[in-house]
Amino acid sequence: MTTPAIAVHNVHKTYGAGITAVTALHDVSLAVPHGEVLLMMGPSGSGKTTLLSIMGAILRASGGSVLINGQQIVNRPERDLPRIRLEHIGFVFQGFNLFPALSAAENVALALDVRGIKGRPASERAISALAAVGLEDKAHSYPADLSGGQKQRVAIARALVGDPSIVLADEPTAALDSQSGKTVLDLLRRLARERNRAVVMVTHDHRAAEYADRIVHIADGRLHQGVEQTVITAPATPAAERRAS
Amino acid sequence: MVALARRNLLHDRVRLIVTLTGIVFAVVLSSIQLGLFVGFQRATSDVIANAGADLWVKSTGVTHLETGVPFSERKLYDVLATPGIASAQKHIVRFAQWKKPDGGQEGVLLIGVDLTGEMGQPWKLVAGSVAALREPDAVIVDELYLSKLGIRGIGDTAEIGGHRARVVGLTRGIRTFTTSPPVFTSFKHAQDYGPVATDQTMYLLARVTPGMNPSAVAARVREAVTSVDVVLADDWRSAQERYWMFGTGAGITVLIAAALGLLVGVVVVAQTIYAATVDHIREYGTLKAMGATNAYLYRVILQQAALSAVAGYGIGIAVAFGASRASLAGTTAIILELPLASALFVLTLVMCLGASVVSINKVTRLDPAMVFKG
Numbered sequence: 001m002t003t004p005a006i007a008v009h010n011v012h013k014t015y016g017a018g019i020t021a022v023t024a025l026h027d028v029s030l031a032v033p034h035g036e037v038l039l040m041m042g043p044s045g046s047g048k049t050t051l052l053s054i055m056g057a058i059l060r061a062s063g064g065s066v067l068i069n070g071q072q073i074v075n076r077p078e079r080d081l082p083r084i085r086l087e088h089i090g091f092v093f094q095g096f097n098l099f100p101a102l103s104a105a106e107n108v109a110l111a112l113d114v115r116g117i118k119g120r121p122a123s124e125r126a127i128s129a130l131a132a133v134g135l136e137d138k139a140h141s142y143p144a145d146l147s148g149g150q151k152q153r154v155a156i157a158r159a160l161v162g163d164p165s166i167v168l169a170d171e172p173t174a175a176l177d178s179q180s181g182k183t184v185l186d187l188l189r190r191l192a193r194e195r196n197r198a199v200v201m202v203t204h205d206h207r208a209a210e211y212a213d214r215i216v217h218i219a220d221g222r223l224h225q226g227v228e229q230t231v232i233t234a235p236a237t238p239a240a241e242r243r244a245s
Numbered sequence: 246m247v248a249l250a251r252r253n254l255l256h257d258r259v260r261l262i263v264t265l266t267g268i269v270f271a272v273v274l275s276s277i278q279l280g281l282f283v284g285f286q287r288a289t290s291d292v293i294a295n296a297g298a299d300l301w302v303k304s305t306g307v308t309h310l311e312t313g314v315p316f317s318e319r320k321l322y323d324v325l326a327t328p329g330i331a332s333a334q335k336h337i338v339r340f341a342q343w344k345k346p347d348g349g350q351e352g353v354l355l356i357g358v359d360l361t362g363e364m365g366q367p368w369k370l371v372a373g374s375v376a377a378l379r380e381p382d383a384v385i386v387d388e389l390y391l392s393k394l395g396i397r398g399i400g401d402t403a404e405i406g407g408h409r410a411r412v413v414g415l416t417r418g419i420r421t422f423t424t425s426p427p428v429f430t431s432f433k434h435a436q437d438y439g440p441v442a443t444d445q446t447m448y449l450l451a452r453v454t455p456g457m458n459p460s461a462v463a464a465r466v467r468e469a470v471t472s473v474d475v476v477l478a479d480d481w482r483s484a485q486e487r488y489w490m491f492g493t494g495a496g497i498t499v500l501i502a503a504a505l506g507l508l509v510g511v512v513v514v515a516q517t518i519y520a521a522t523v524d525h526i527r528e529y530g531t532l533k534a535m536g537a538t539n540a541y542l543y544r545v546i547l548q549q550a551a552l553s554a555v556a557g558y559g560i561g562i563a564v565a566f567g568a569s570r571a572s573l574a575g576t577t578a579i580i581l582e583l584p585l586a587s588a589l590f591v592l593t594l595v596m597c598l599g600a601s602v603v604s605i606n607k608v609t610r611l612d613p614a615m616v617f618k619g
Contacts, residue, residue: 053614058534086536093616097531101256102249110249114537158535170617 003070004031005166005198006055011064013050013221024050025221027064034165035196037189039208042218048202049170051218055200056089056168057081069165086115090159092188094171096151098143098158104130104150105139108158115162129157133187149180156187167191169201173208185211250548253525261553264517268557268593269564271510276565276589278503280579282496284572287580289422289489290482292338292356296365298450299459300466301481302333302473309488310338310481311354311423313447315440316473323470324449329462331454334362335446337435340425344404345395353394353428354421355405357435357447364450367429372399373414378431385414389576390426405430405438420576422489449473507596514557515600518550522604526611533613542608546601554597558590 013025024047032038032055040048053059054066057073058081066073068088073081090111098107108126112118117125130136133153143151152172159167169188173181189211192199201208209215217224254261287294292310293301302324304314324333337357342350358365358378366375367385377383384405386394396403402411405428419427436443453462459477466475476484490496522529529542569581 049617053617056534058613058617082533082536082538084536085534089536091531091534091616093531095527097527097616099249099252099525099528101252106248106252110532111535113249114532114535114541162535 002033004033004067005036005069006030006032006200007065007067008051008055008061009065009067011051011054011061011066013047013054013059014062023221025054025061028218028221028223030216030223032166032198032200034198035192036213037192037199037201037211039212039215040200040202040218041204041215046218047221048218050221052168052170052200052202055166056091057084086162088164088166090162090164090167092152092155092159092167092169092172094174096143096148096155096175098151098154100143103140103142104135104146104154104157107143107154108161111158111161125161126157129161130154132160133157147180148176149183152176152180152184153187156184156191160191164197166198166200169199169203171203171205172201173203173205178207181205181207250545251552253521253545254549254552257521257524260517260521264514264521264553265557265560267510267513267517268553268597269561270513271506271596272558272561272589272593273564273568274506274509275503275592276562276581276586277568277579278499278506279585279589280565280569280572280581281577282490282499282503283580283582283585284420284578285422285495285499286486286490288420288578290485291419291421292354292427293478293482293485295368296336296450296478297452298364298478299453300330300451300463301476301478302449302451302466302470303447303476303481305472305474307474308484308492310485311340313338315442315445315447318444318446320470320473321446321449324451324466327462327466327469329453329457329465331452332362332364333449333451334359334364335432336365336448336450337432337439337441337446339435339439339441339447341405341428341439343394343410343426343428346401346403347395349395351394352423352425353405354423354425355435355438356427356429357432357438357441358429359432359450362450364452367414367416367419369416369418371415371417373412375414377413378429378434380411380413382409382411382434383413383430384410384434385416385429386412387416387419387427389418389420389574393576394426408434408437410434410438418573418578420578422495424576507592510593511596511600514550514553514597515603518546518553518597518601519603519607521549522546522607526607527616529608530611530613530616533608533611534616539609542611543605546604546608547598550597550601551594554594557597558593561593562586562589 009029010027012027014021014023016022042048054061061074105126108129109122112122127139130139133156135153172184185208188199191197304316307313318335339355341353341355343353399412421427453459463475569579572579
């Protein structure tokens with residue numbers, strides 16, 4: 001049996017303590033195989049971003065088990081988490097979070113710099129990552145000179161350049177117009193299909209459904225298994241094909 | 246990463262200008278104040294430092310050069326008779342009243358040189374000669390103070406203590422802390438110009454025999470010559486500097502101004518670097534989410550601070566050197582030499598890096614999960 005990219009089991013998350021404690025997640029279990037595009041949907045405050053943060057080793061679960069490519073991370077010391085993120089996870093954010101002072105290529109190369117890869121090798125890989133998202137010609141443009149869709153594609157290139165097996169995207173289309181949103185969603189889907197990456201997207205955008213292999217709904221910190229669905233209309237990804245067979 | 250630090254700095258030109266202005270202000274203020282301190286310090290003790298003596302003999306209890314008390318010149322022979330003394334001579338340093346040609350009065354620091362010896366003579370001579378001091382009424386003054394003395398140069402005359410004084414030579418750049426112009430004359434004329442009896446001196450200057458330990462010789466002189474203090478030239482110079490710089494509070498004032506300059510610099514730099522950090526907090530959060538360690542982020546912030554320090558210091562020290570150079574034409578010198586400039590560079594760097602602590606603290610506490618908040 002193939003190890004899933006992400007496996008969370010009975011994860012719960014509580015903020016605060018005593019009478020002020022607020023439980024954001026209740027015993028959530030979920031597995032995301034490589035090559036799958038998983039959509040997490042739910043109303044604001046439902047816990048989906050908390051779950052995404054836990055999957056991304058950014059937030060610690062209060063209990064349960066979280067395996068990233070088979071590595072348990074729940075009880076790992078805090079100092080280990082940056083390395084786990086570096087090795088396994090790429091992030092795409094709603095607000096792009098690009099450095100305005102750096103060009104598109106430099107923003108992408110920064111993700112390599114953090115990994116200790118510098119100079120020409122970093123530049124070449126950054127250009128290559130930009131080419132993969134169709135922005136090779138914008139390598140030397142600054143974020144201020146790019147459209148929203150282009151910025152998000154730069155952010156995706158930055159998430160990919162370190163070659164992570166998991167991409168976590170938080171509302172990747174929220175700040176984009178319809179056409180740019182489609183381009184970004186298509187890019188993420190191709191990423192899963194062609195490069196066998198696990199892509200987890202948190203979104204309110206219903207257009208994203210047609211690009212997902214599976215959709216899970218979260219409400220009040222609980223995964224609603226009843227409404228978890230496999231999107232049969234989604235273009236086939238290796239994971240979808242495996243499930244179908 | 247250097248590129249990130251540099252680009253962050255250059256990206257916001259207004260903030261960069263504010264940061265650099267703060268650092269330049271701190272560097273200029275501190276270096277000028279410290280340069281003034283050094284200038285004042287040198288001015289207090291230049292007469293001692295340039296006298297060329299190993300030992301100074303003075304009346305008991307005299308705390309600083311300008312307030313010497315006359316004593317019998319016969320002690321000169323006691324000093325000369327002490328084993329280990331190679332040469333000794335009489336010397337006078339005291340305040341006197343200079344009457345300008347137009348009738349105005351000016352206090353001067355009168356230095357009476359025993360022309361039979363080689364010590365205590367005027368230095369930085371640019372016109373005339375020391376030998377000319379043998380002429381009647383001869384004095385040598387410093388160019389910097391010509392207008393203050395109401396004269397134009399060699400050949401002009403004035404009065405000191407009711408006796409005629411004629412300028413036979415000029416020095417350039419001998420300053421006094423009290424701003425009283427230095428006036429060199431022969432020992433004999435100095436006795437005439439003031440209340441020093443013909444059988445008295447105010448100081449004895451002595452050189453020890455080459456190879457002898459000055460401290461040991463000083464101890465012998467103390468045993469041999471009574472009712473006087475015998476001090477090593479270096480100790481006397483230090484005592485003189487301590488008296489004027491710290492005993493009068495003048496030096497403390499200058500040092501406080503320098504410290505305030507640095508403090509203002511720290512506050513301005515800390516504020517601007519912190520503001521820059523807060524402005525880029527999402528990007529720092531993103532880096533953290535991507536897996537950057539705190540150490541990586543610290544390096545970015547510290548490099549920004551260091552680059553600011555280098556740029557600000559470069560501009561500031563250039564301005565300060567300009568001010569220093571300009572000051573050499575006046576009676577108050579800002580002395581900025583390489584050791585002081587180097588120390589200021591280190592201080593500026595430490596100041597800027599120290600100012601980053603608040604920003605580092607901010608980044609340390611940064612929760613990478615903030616990147617998911619809209």
